[in-house]
Amino acid sequence: MSTRERTFLRIGPQQWADTWAGIRAVAPLMPGAVLFGLAFGALVRVAGINAWVGNYASVTVVAGASQIAMVEQLRAGAPAAIAVLTALVINARLALYSAALAPVFSAFPRRWRLGLAHVMTDQSAVVSLQHAERWPDPVRRRWFIWGASGPFVAVWAMGTAAGIALGPVIPDSWQIGFIVPLMFLAVLVPGLRDSPALVAVAVSVAVVLLGRDLPYGLNVLGGALAGITAGAMVPRRARTDDAAAEPAARPALEDEQGAS
Amino acid sequence: MTAFLVFTAAAVGTYLIRLSGVALLGGDRELPPGVTRALALVGPAAMAAIVANALLLDGTEWRGFGAWHLAAVVATGVALWKRSMGVTVAAGVVAFGALLLAGL
Numbered sequence: 385m386s387t388r389e390r391t392f393l394r395i396g397p398q399q400w401a402d403t404w405a406g407i408r409a410v411a412p413l414m415p416g417a418v419l420f421g422l423a424f425g426a427l428v429r430v431a432g433i434n435a436w437v438g439n440y441a442s443v444t445v446v447a448g449a450s451q452i453a454m455v456e457q458l459r460a461g462a463p464a465a466i467a468v469l470t471a472l473v474i475n476a477r478l479a480l481y482s483a484a485l486a487p488v489f490s491a492f493p494r495r496w497r498l499g500l501a502h503v504m505t506d507q508s509a510v511v512s513l514q515h516a517e518r519w520p521d522p523v524r525r526r527w528f529i530w531g532a533s534g535p536f537v538a539v540w541a542m543g544t545a546a547g548i549a550l551g552p553v554i555p556d557s558w559q560i561g562f563i564v565p566l567m568f569l570a571v572l573v574p575g576l577r578d579s580p581a582l583v584a585v586a587v588s589v590a591v592v593l594l595g596r597d598l599p600y601g602l603n604v605l606g607g608a609l610a611g612i613t614a615g616a617m618v619p620r621r622a623r624t625d626d627a628a629a630e631p632a633a634r635p636a637l638e639d640e641q642g643a644s
Numbered sequence: 645m646t647a648f649l650v651f652t653a654a655a656v657g658t659y660l661i662r663l664s665g666v667a668l669l670g671g672d673r674e675l676p677p678g679v680t681r682a683l684a685l686v687g688p689a690a691m692a693a694i695v696a697n698a699l700l701l702d703g704t705e706w707r708g709f710g711a712w713h714l715a716a717v718v719a720t721g722v723a724l725w726k727r728s729m730g731v732t733v734a735a736g737v738v739a740f741g742a743l744l745l746a747g748l
Contacts, residue, residue: 412730433647440648444655454650464650471654475661477690483665484686490670497670501662506694510687562712562740565699566719570732572691573723584685585692592696596704604693611689616682 399527402519406531409515413507416567417536418543419560420448425547426554427452431459435548442544446505446537449601450474473600477608481509488512488529491522500529505540508533510571584615711743 392400421442428438433455441451450471457467481504489497512529519525554560576582588611595603669675675683699716700707707713719736726732 412733437648441651445651445658447658454654458647464646467650468653472657475658479661479664480686480690482662483669484683486666486669489666497666501666502659504662513687565695565716566733566736568691568695569719570729572688573720574727574729580685581688584689588689588692589696592693596701604697607693608690612682612685615685
């Protein structure tokens with residue numbers, strides 16, 4: 385800790401470096417978050433909602449799909465309670481990430497757990513889960529996760545502010561909605577290797593499609609739950625088989641060997 | 645005013661959802677192996693659900709076959725090949741843009 389004199393904003397260089405590593409890990413998804421924010425902001429403006437209230441939504445709710453659903457409910461004249469309930473059902477999937485992150489957060493101080501929970505998004509949660517094993521030190525790990533979460537929320541909020549200020553500047557013909565499946569494919573596919581995960585994906589997709597008539601996006605929640613349940617029943621192959629079947633370098637492999 | 649109250653209620657509820665697992669499963673306890681195995685699948689299962697819902701469906705209808713599907717196939721192929729999030733996003737954007745320009 386001889387580096388204490390080199391701190392900036394009372395945060396040491398190691399913490400800045402670990403935060404930066406988190407930012408880098410999630411950076412490819414940031415343009416998507418900005419675009420999604422722009423779309424939400426434009427919708428706020430079109431719906432005639434107060435600009436401050438629109439920005440307030442993005443920093444307090446921090447969940448784009450549910451915010452869009454609420455604005456659309458309000459535009460349609462739905463009762464406020466229904467709008468809130470819709471949002472909470474859509475956001476129920478966040479409880480799954482929260483459960484998965486519980487062991488990852490367990491060694492963090494209480495105020496970090498409370499704070500990191502607020503800035504947890506689909507993208508930052510899954511990126512954090514994918515990288516957690518590589519950050520065994522809980523102090524360095526929490527700074528990494530902060531880097532993968534906080535700035536991501538910040539760019540989402542900036543996208544919202546820009547969208548509210550500018551209105552619908554992106555032509556419909558660009559179909560920027562494609563950024564949503566693309567972002568999540570980019571998070572999902574590179575990490576797919578073992579058979580339980582493949583089964584989870586297949587079952588999840590099937591249930592989402594079969595449940596397409598369910599209201600409030602319940603098919604997404606149901607798909608995720610069914611996928612998790614089905615995948616957990618599939619026996620995992622021994623790690624040595626995995627390594628033999630995958631001669632290509634595995635990013636996490638060295639760490640796993642180092643830990644064993 | 646209604647919008648402000650709706651967002652506030654949703655914000656409080658969403659925060660409690662985000663905190664739920666961390667609060668209930670956190671601490672020093674050792675989770676049963678079955679639970680740990682299930683939690684490891686949260687990411688893949690949730691990502692797949694969102695992708696299926698956003699890519700293959702449009703609301704409650706099937707999305708008509710076109711640029712979305714083809715660009716997603718390109719992105720998936722590149723993701724399996726390069727195993728990189730950034731390269732996957734870039735490939736998907738380029739493919740989608742090219743397909744739109746081609747009139748698909």
